[in-house]
Amino acid sequence: MSAIAVDLKVKQGFRFYESTIGKKVVMAVTGFILFGFVVGHLIGNLQVFGPPEKINNYAVMLRTVPAALWAARIVLLLSVVLHIVASIQLTKLKWDARPVKYQIKENVGSTYASRTMMWSGPIIAAFVIYHLLHFTFGWRVLSPHFDQHNVYNNIIYGFQFWPASLFYIVAMVLLGMHLYHGVWSMFQTLGVSHPRYTPWLRRLALAFALFVAGGNILIPAAVLTGYLKPVMGV
């Protein structure tokens, strides 16, 4: 391959990303990866409702192949960074596109969730940082009882502190809203739309949003109500 051809490919890539659609495609693809992670993460976590060994063994299993773990982490981190960078650039374009605001502006065709993506997104990002410090790195300040080998108890001790649970629940409601618009919107951005399937995509997005938000809220709710209790000697 000649140098010119490489140069051309780079330029084409830049031009694609320069367009608003190119940035939206990056948001859709990275959003899809993060959505897949969120669903998998929840299915894994719901094992907390089984015997304590189940989720603890699952946590060990995830770390059996460090290369695979780190590959997944790098893909996720890259997706998060690209998702955030593209959203910031698009927001900047949006601000530039309407310098004079309306005195009165009514919304007649959009959902609350779809208009607040730039609010739910950053709050979810802040939540993810808190969540990693809380349960992955186990910062003493946030999780005084943290034990790297006892995921089950970590979850329960973590959520017995009710302000933490409350923040989780609020963040999951926002994540549900983010997915309610995002899961449908990514198909539209990638050019997939059909009068026969699009209404089902919207329903699918609602179903996933309810599943992710509801499923994740179930865990702190179960701890707060005392359904899940810490287990000694696991």
Add this chain to the structure above:
Amino acid sequence: MNVTLHVWRQKQGAGKGRMVRYEARNVSEDMSFLEMLDVVNEELIEKGEEPIAFDHDCREGICGMCGFMINGVAHGPVPGTTVCELHMRHFKDGDDLYIEPWRARAFPVIKDLVVNRSAFDRIIAAGGYISVSTGSAPDGNAIPVPKEKAERAMDAAACIGCGACVAACPNAAAALFTGAKITHLAMLPQGAPERPQRALKMVLQMKEEMFGHCTNIGECEAVCPKQISIEVIARMNHDFIRASWSEREAPYRADQPAGEPSAGGCQ
């Protein structure tokens, strides 16, 4: 009926404007919104004041000249209607009506409610056409067009280019307009040869004109007087992604001078 109007007044060439209050008295319910403004303007002229400037032409909802925000909704509260076809019977006696021009960097205000929509013309000039060889006219039915495709092209071609989609969009995006134009030509065999380049050129021109991005929220289709579906935006995205992916030669750039043939051979 009587209504109170709060109208955006901005002198020609002025960077700023302000809302001015007017009382419209003895308004007939059978008047269109523009006829009501005509009556208000008559009174303003009699008083020696500057009449309210607004765009209009056909007054039957097909030319795309008229349009402004009424209480924060493009073309007013009735769906599928331009302001010229909006009648005063849809308002109540004593209503307060806030009337503002389309707001977007790409649509600078010329005066009062009149905005410059040349950005739309430049998007069309970038690729919203088909090239036809001169010579004897081809036989009318020589190229078969499936009924369903013809319908979809017609639905998209219903776009009158009024700019309500940009005005209603929180990002001031021109995605519905550009999507409609791209879909209109992409559905027909005559539009097929230039389809990839058309999508590339029009989408890049949209960015050059400082329109925002589409977040698929659907405010545009809710106010579109021709009720064009945001399915056309998916069609535009599809064509743009595909053309970007499959393009082979020197890429087209939006800053390329008009008239110069683009070197982009696609697919």
